[in-house]
Amino acid sequence: MNLEARKISLVQEFLNINNEKIIAVLENFIIRSKSINFDENFEPMTMEKFNTEIDLALEDEKNNRIIAAIDLKAQIQEWN
Incomplete structure (x- = not known):
């Protein structure tokens, strides 16, 4: 089987x-x-990966690809 x-x-x-x-x-x-x-x-993140993730997050913020936590919560409430 x-x-x-x-x-x-x-x-x-x-x-x-x-x-x-x-x-x-x-x-x-x-x-x-x-x-x-x-x-x-579980494998710890390397410093290189950590720094890459930070750079991506900063890039997202710069390009307005983020959402406030309160707005996200409101969207999730609409799913139900």
């Missing part, structure tokens, strides 16, 4: 669970696993 088929099978099994405690355990397991996976694969 390939990965996609296994995921579909897992989702089907999950949808048949009617026990809230089991759901909570699975949720916690997924959250912890994602956190561990992130920590294991």
Whole structure:
């Protein structure tokens, strides 16, 4: 069984669970696993990459390609 088929099978099994405690355990397991996976694969940004990101941000600001946080929040509220 390939990965996609296994995921579909897992989702089907999950949808048949009617026990809230089991759901909570699975949720916690997924959250912890994602956190561990992130920590294991995390690589610090190089100074070169950091400086490039700053330059891009400054360029965005100079070319008016930014949005105020309050305006962004208002736009997000409209999505719902």
